Amino acid sequence: MSRKLPNIIITGTPGVGKTTHCEMLAERTGLKHLSVNDVVKERECHEGWDEEYQSWIVDEDKLLDAIEEEVKEGGCIIDWHACDLFPKSWIDLVVVLRADTETLYDRLSARKYPEVKLQENLDSEIMDVLIQEARESYDEEIVVELQSKDTDEMESNVERIEAWLKQKNGHHCGKTRHLVNFITGNANKLSEVKAILEPAIQVDSQALDLVEIQGSLDDVTLDKCRRAADLVQGPVLVEDTCLCFNSLKGLPGPYIKWFLSSLGHEGLNNLLAAYDDKSAQAVCTFAYSAGPGHEPILFQGITDGRIVPARGPGNFGWDPIFEYEGKTYAEMEKSEKNKISHRAKALAKLQAWFAKEMTS
Numbered sequence: 001m002s003r004k005l006p007n008i009i010i011t012g013t014p015g016v017g018k019t020t021h022c023e024m025l026a027e028r029t030g031l032k033h034l035s036v037n038d039v040v041k042e043r044e045c046h047e048g049w050d051e052e053y054q055s056w057i058v059d060e061d062k063l064l065d066a067i068e069e070e071v072k073e074g075g076c077i078i079d080w081h082a083c084d085l086f087p088k089s090w091i092d093l094v095v096v097l098r099a100d101t102e103t104l105y106d107r108l109s110a111r112k113y114p115e116v117k118l119q120e121n122l123d124s125e126i127m128d129v130l131i132q133e134a135r136e137s138y139d140e141e142i143v144v145e146l147q148s149k150d151t152d153e154m155e156s157n158v159e160r161i162e163a164w165l166k167q168k169n170g171h172h173c174g175k176t177r178h179l180v181n182f183i184t185g186n187a188n189k190l191s192e193v194k195a196i197l198e199p200a201i202q203v204d205s206q207a208l209d210l211v212e213i214q215g216s217l218d219d220v221t222l223d224k225c226r227r228a229a230d231l232v233q234g235p236v237l238v239e240d241t242c243l244c245f246n247s248l249k250g251l252p253g254p255y256i257k258w259f260l261s262s263l264g265h266e267g268l269n270n271l272l273a274a275y276d277d278k279s280a281q282a283v284c285t286f287a288y289s290a291g292p293g294h295e296p297i298l299f300q301g302i303t304d305g306r307i308v309p310a311r312g313p314g315n316f317g318w319d320p321i322f323e324y325e326g327k328t329y330a331e332m333e334k335s336e337k338n339k340i341s342h343r344a345k346a347l348a349k350l351q352a353w354f355a356k357e358m359t360s
């Protein structure tokens, strides 16, 4: 491939925030924002105006001819609500933005979309049309799905795409981005790890139920990592999470999973009834091994908080009883938790280590 800079498609149902993302990204990276909407209008790549849909009927051949030269030079951020028309060889990363239907409804009605068009777009989002189109049209490892509900999420998405660009530029062409095989049986963990690492690091995953030994935090994780590497006969990433009550000298610690399933949120609170000090530490330890026989490397993150009676949605472990600066993890937006959590801090260390590995 002759282009020096990569090409990125930012796609998604109308209203998900493509243009805002593209503009922010273009401003920060110097890459060129290629709005297909504008190209279609200005270079007349259409077969006329559709009254019912209030939009141009795009002539795809004309469109591709119109942008071919620019895109082949590289460094384009293509902004369009379809992606399957662009040749695979042009594209290095496909970002599919997602938003929930309420958010989309609000944004599209503010744009005064005709009723048919509005409904069709909501349906398309619900049916995952664009993410499927992206996965069918490009190699799976270059397709990334990102949530785009509010400015915080947009901000963090742009940062993540920037991180991907940096590591892409940091080494010679052809070498792909890092890939980790995250071994976990916990879907919530996996979605947080993906949300924090992708697209700069691609996260694959296998669910293995690994026996966890008793011992110190580090020993549990090291042992889990060695056995996972032996089992899959390749590089692996594993993680173990502890919740340590300071009044109980660090217990339940690595045993939190069993304490939680036997005692529940209320029981965990009761354990601290005899103590004034309700403070606790959430500790996340990742271990990465390059394969069987390679000594694992540890990355640890700690967030200090307090154990409180449950508040907020209860879909992830002890999130409702762990309070940090006035809010429980469960009460926070995902993007908020992913900035300050024990897991985010551990992953920041892992990212720094991977980045150094890449350039050395």
Ligand SMILES: O=c1nc[nH]c2c1ncn2[C@H]1C[C@H](O)[C@@H](COP(=O)(O)OP(=O)(O)OP(=O)(O)O)O1
Pocket: 183, 184, 185, 186, 189, 208, 209, 210, 212, 239, 240, 241, 242, 256, 257, 258, 260, 316, 317, 318, 319, 329, 343
């Ligand atoms: O951010 C978190 N917020 C709330 N709860 C959490 C969090 N992270 C882990 N947890 C829960 C899951 C499990 O009840 C225990 C850790 O046990 P832990 O062995 O690390 O997790 P797991 O067995 O579910 O998954 P894995 O297959 O990766 O070992 O704390």
Ligand SMILES: [Mg+2]
Pocket: 212, 257
């Ligand atoms: Mg486990």
